[in-house]
Every structure is written in C-alpha cells, then in structure tokens.
Amino acid sequence: MLSLREDSPFEMLSQFSAHFDGDLIENLGAAKMTIENEHGIGYISLYELLPGFTAWIYNIKFSEDLVINMNFKDDRPYYFGYNVSGYQMQKFPQDIGYKKIRQGQNFVIISKPNSSSEFVIPNNIEYKCCYIIINPELLKESKIPSKLKLIHDLTESFKLNNESEPFRYFGDIDARIGTYADVIVENERTDIIGRLITEGAVLRMLGSQIEAHAHDSNIDNFKPALTKSELSRITNIGDYVLENITEKVSVDEISIHLRISPKKLQSGVRFLYGYSANEYLTRLRLEHSKELMHSTDMNISEICFAVGYQSKSYFSKIFLDTFGNSPSAYRKSYEDANLLYDISYRSLAEDSLSRKDVDEIINIARSSNPQFNITGSIIFHRNIFFQIIEGPKKEVMTLFKNIRSDRRHKDIQIMWQGFKMKREFDNWALATISDEGELKVEIQGNTKNLELSNLLGELDQSAIDSENLWRKVRNIIKLNADESAA
Known part of the structure; x- marks a missing residue:
C-alpha cells in the first residue's frame, strides 16, 4: 500500500x-x-x-x-x-x-x-x-x-x-x-x-x-469536427511559433506550414485550447515571457522584444489583462514572497582533479554558502559532482555562474531549475554514495541509508553517468529532507 x-x-x-x-x-x-x-x-x-x-x-x-x-x-x-x-x-x-x-x-x-x-x-x-x-x-x-x-x-x-x-x-x-x-x-x-x-x-x-x-446531463454525440491526425498536426503550432518567437507569425503562414486550411486551424485551436488562433499565439508568447522571467535576469524590455513585441506598453497591457498583474508586478511578486530558487545539477570533474581539490570544493560549499543564505546538498562520487542549491535567486544564479566558469567542472547537466515555496535544508547537508551503491544522507542530524543498486541494478560507470540516476538521487534526498523537517 x-x-x-x-x-x-x-x-x-x-x-x-x-x-x-x-x-x-x-x-x-x-x-x-x-x-x-x-x-x-x-x-x-x-x-x-x-x-x-x-x-x-x-x-x-x-x-x-x-x-x-x-x-x-x-x-x-x-x-x-x-x-x-x-x-x-x-x-x-x-x-x-x-x-x-x-x-x-x-x-x-x-x-x-x-x-x-x-x-x-x-x-x-x-x-x-x-x-x-x-x-x-x-x-x-x-x-x-x-x-x-x-x-x-x-x-x-x-x-x-x-x-x-x-x-x-x-x-x-x-x-x-x-x-x-x-x-x-x-x-x-x-x-x-x-x-x-x-x-x-x-x-x-x-x-x-x-x-x-x-x-446530470449525458451528451453522447459530441465529436470535434477534425480527425485525430489533423488535431495532432495542430498541436505542433506551438513549436513553430517558439522557433519564430521574435517574428510576427500570421495564422495563414501557420496553416501553410501545418498543411491545414485556416478554417480547420481556427476550429482545431478553439477545440484544443478554448481560444481563437490569434489568442493562442498571444498566450504562448506571454507564457514564454513568464518562463524568461523565471529563468533569466533579462529586464522587462528585453523580454518584451524577445517574445516578439515591439511596444513595451502594449506588452504590459496584454500581460496585465491575461494574468492580473503587470510584468513588473509579476516579477516583483516573487521577490516580495521571498520565494526560493533551486538549481540541481550534475557535472563531471576534470581528470586532473585531486582529492585535495574535492575537499576544498565541499568545505567551501558547507562553510561559505550559508552566509549568502544558500543551503543544499552536495555529493562527489566516481569523478561526478551532484549538487542541490537553494536560496535567493540572485545569490543562487551568481553561485551557479561561478560553478559554470570553474575549470574543475565540465559537462554540466541541470536536473531542475526554478522557484519553490519552501526550503528543503536548514543548513548544508552532505550525502555520499559508496561504491557498493549505498546512498547515505545526513540531514539536520539524521542519517538515512538507501541501496541505490535496488533502483538501477549494478551501479557500473554507465549507470553512474546517467541523468536518470541523479534525478532519483535528488528526489530521495528531498524526500528525506522533508521527513526530517516534519
């Protein structure tokens, strides 16, 4: 159960x-x-x-x-x-x-x-x-x-x-x-x-x-006026718009690209999304603008142009009409709410990295990051770093920028990046993985062990390199952190 x-x-x-x-x-x-x-x-x-x-x-x-x-x-x-x-x-x-x-x-x-x-x-x-x-x-x-x-x-x-x-x-x-x-x-x-x-x-x-x-009604004969194949093609509208997000894309241009008549395009978009085609294009651009606010430090003017609008005042107006806040107020709401930002990543260490270098990285993370209100967890295993970094967005982004430029890290893969409501770690937690596949999580004075080999079988080097494993490790550490805080 x-x-x-x-x-x-x-x-x-x-x-x-x-x-x-x-x-x-x-x-x-x-x-x-x-x-x-x-x-x-x-x-x-x-x-x-x-x-x-x-x-x-x-x-x-x-x-x-x-x-x-x-x-x-x-x-x-x-x-x-x-x-x-x-x-x-x-x-x-x-x-x-x-x-x-x-x-x-x-x-x-x-x-x-x-x-x-x-x-x-x-x-x-x-x-x-x-x-x-x-x-x-x-x-x-x-x-x-x-x-x-x-x-x-x-x-x-x-x-x-x-x-x-x-x-x-x-x-x-x-x-x-x-x-x-x-x-x-x-x-x-x-x-x-x-x-x-x-x-x-x-x-x-x-x-x-x-x-x-x-x-208590029963409507037995409702069917869209398009085939499944046509509806499937219409779902590709978003990819085409995002590929041309800085341009003004017309409904006629999209219908030609999708090989479907403008009338069927309008009907299909209305069925799938509840909007007209032009309303959907607007919504897609605005959703992309929110994504840029979450994941970049671009200012509102830069974001306005990046999603295909030439007028900042018009962009602000339709954003307000759609989401109930202006772009500036929407972004500020995250700051006022003191929401936390999380970046979880896996990177490969340089071949020349010594044990002394590893100890230095871990010691700095545990001693220096809390002064910037950054907490999280760090693992180094078989030449692979895995970190969960949480804290104010500006400080987290600055730290991650430094990590990206650090010669000791290469092939950095982000597992997760975004805002969250609560902090998982009260301080800097240490997690370790043994060569036998035991994950040892030390969080807030509590230690829990889990056999990772039960998840993926034999932990050979290909398994250790896989993003799949590190996504599971992230989830296990977070769940243990939640239970420790409960």
Whole structure:
C-alpha cells in the first residue's frame, strides 16, 4: 500500500516516484514520473496551471494492484476526475466496501478534513485517467477574474450541508468530457506547449463536469469536427511559433506550414485550447515571457522584444489583462514572497582533479554558502559532482555562474531549475554514495541509508553517468529532507 500525504502536487508525485523507483523529470509548472520496471510501465504527469489548480494524469499499467491510502489535510480541495480507460475503486472510512468508478465515468470527490480515503487501481489494465485538483484556498489568492469566478461557480454548484463530511458524486458516462480528457491523457509533453494543450482541455473538461453535475446531463454525440491526425498536426503550432518567437507569425503562414486550411486551424485551436488562433499565439508568447522571467535576469524590455513585441506598453497591457498583474508586478511578486530558487545539477570533474581539490570544493560549499543564505546538498562520487542549491535567486544564479566558469567542472547537466515555496535544508547537508551503491544522507542530524543498486541494478560507470540516476538521487534526498523537517 502507498500511504500518500496530501501536499503540493510536486511533492505528491515525488512520493509516487520514490515508491515506484520512477524517473522524475521536473519543468517549470509541470513534472512527469516514468516507470519501466517490475512495478509496471507508463507514466504519471502533472501540470500546475495556477497555485491551487493542477491537472494530474495517469497513463500507466501496474504489475500489481495499486492501493493508495490518501491522507487529506484540512484545505478540502475538489478532486474532479474522468477514467478514459480502465477503472478504479474508492472508499471512505465509513464505507463497508469499495465503490467502482467505471471507464468513461465523470466523478467528483471532496474529502473530509484531516481524514483519509482509499483508492485501488487494478493490475494489468491500461489505466488512463485525468484528475483536476482544485484548492479554493490557494486559488482565491489569484487576482485573475476568471479564476475568482471559478471559485464562485464551485461554491454554488457544490453546496454541502455539512462541510466536515466527505462528498462523492459519480455521474453518467459522458462522451463530451471524455473527448477533452483523452486530449489531456495522450499529451506527453511537459514543456510550455504541453502545458497550454493541457490547460485548454482542462478548462473545457472542468466546465463540462460542473455542468454535468448541475444538470446530470449525458451528451453522447459530441465529436470535434477534425480527425485525430489533423488535431495532432495542430498541436505542433506551438513549436513553430517558439522557433519564430521574435517574428510576427500570421495564422495563414501557420496553416501553410501545418498543411491545414485556416478554417480547420481556427476550429482545431478553439477545440484544443478554448481560444481563437490569434489568442493562442498571444498566450504562448506571454507564457514564454513568464518562463524568461523565471529563468533569466533579462529586464522587462528585453523580454518584451524577445517574445516578439515591439511596444513595451502594449506588452504590459496584454500581460496585465491575461494574468492580473503587470510584468513588473509579476516579477516583483516573487521577490516580495521571498520565494526560493533551486538549481540541481550534475557535472563531471576534470581528470586532473585531486582529492585535495574535492575537499576544498565541499568545505567551501558547507562553510561559505550559508552566509549568502544558500543551503543544499552536495555529493562527489566516481569523478561526478551532484549538487542541490537553494536560496535567493540572485545569490543562487551568481553561485551557479561561478560553478559554470570553474575549470574543475565540465559537462554540466541541470536536473531542475526554478522557484519553490519552501526550503528543503536548514543548513548544508552532505550525502555520499559508496561504491557498493549505498546512498547515505545526513540531514539536520539524521542519517538515512538507501541501496541505490535496488533502483538501477549494478551501479557500473554507465549507470553512474546517467541523468536518470541523479534525478532519483535528488528526489530521495528531498524526500528525506522533508521527513526530517516534519
């Protein structure tokens, strides 16, 4: 049984990854855990559209029944779901037996605060499901009118008699919801384009689910006017725009590139994203501008031109209309919130590196970085450095710039880079890996050991060099840090 703590979506996926020895890849606002081992084959991914608004996708086949004991906190989020393929079982503590959630069925689950619920996904079935997780307490912090309206709609639709009791709604088989859920489940991308594909389908799926609950309706004949092949080609629109992001790209130019008529292009974009083609192009440019704010020190004018706008005032206006903040206010919100920045990387040491050099690097990291409010963890093993660096963005970026220019490091590969809400380490933690594959994590006075050979088999040099291993090491260290702080 997997005992799952309700937490941020990224932390919950980390718990899945540790349980299944999965390969967890994180991007800004998205993450994906892939397994291909004795536990099963497939992936679980998530997309955080806003803090408090997340899509969670299963596209996986487990070798054994997966039993999840979900331990809820007191925020009481809404769990909207749809089984595209396969089925699952669910029960609250007061239930005598499990309730079956069928393939093609629309469902909504709202927990009792500080309680639990069990979910079972049967083994050896192609399980494809989309969950939309909404935390109203986090979502209401958004200044975007459409998101505030969503909270109002949820409150009006789900008027619970006793908010301390759990709520469960299993609706009819609903083909319209299934069409949107299928788009979400089959989208394997976690980059900016993948997030926009998911965001459009999620919003339309959620609207259909709320409507289905309100009217208990069954719409059996909803189908898009395009073939799957045409819809697939339309999802490539984002790649083409990003490749030409500094240019003014027209809808006609895109339709020629995708070999699809402008009318079908407009229809397909409207179906996939809920926007017109021009609105989608604008949204893609603005999302890319946010990404540049997160990952670079470019000023607002530089970012404006980098995403294809020639007028800073126009760029600021449409950014404000879309996200509820001006670009400057959006960037400043990170500084005011004192959010932490994290860079986790793996690098190869120069062949001439001596043990003295290694000791010097580790000693500097442990003694000097805390004075810049930087904490983290460092490993050196078989000529490979692995570090997790966390702290204020300016200081972290400065340190990483120095690391990049340090002759003792080469072939630097970033495992993760982005903002996070909380610090994982109170000070500078040391982790070591033995030649036998034992990971020893020393965090805040506690030491935990894990046999990495259980994850990847024999730890030969090719395994040690792999990004897959170091992503798993990062996840293990972070989970141990969370448990030590708890």
